[in-house]
Amino acid sequence: MLDDLRSDGLGEGRKRERTGQPERPLADREVPLGPPTSSIADSVHAWLDGDATESQARRADAGDVDFWKRLDEDLAARRRLRTPAHLHAQIMNALPMHAPTVITPWWRREFVVTPTSAVVVGATLVVAAAAVTALAIGIPF
Secondary structure, eight states: OEEOOOTTSOSOOEEOOOOSSOOOOGGGGSOOOSOOSSOOOHHHHHHHHTSSOHHHHHHHOHHHHHHHHHHHHHHHHHHTOOOOHHHHHHHHHHSOSSOOOOOOOGGGSOOOOOHHHHHHHHHHHHHHHHHHHHHHHTOOO
16 A cells, blocks of 8 residues: 555655554444443433332332432532632632723833844835835836
8 A cells, every 4th residue: 555645646655564454444433323332221211300219210220320319419419518708708809909900002102122123123124225216216126
């Protein structure tokens, strides 16, 4: 098999070494759209929706029922958590006490010229002056 690295077709390409594994077709790499392989029983879904009892759901799949019970307990514990009062005070103290000021416009700001920018501006002015002079005299460039 040859690697086609050039799109113009003029290159010979380079020989690619074959491994022992055949190339998989692109379709094998796609996600299947069929039903999931491991699904929750309908009675567990009904129990989670409130349409069935826990005992009916346990008859179908006790492992899923235990999982959802533990998840509910963990979430209930997290719902009971409250933010400490000192954290609220720290957040409020970190906020500025005055309204933010308007940023000064660019024409009122301090203008800083570095040596590099000065050289670039100077070279640009010299080239522009030479071009205008050449046009005025009639010398083609």
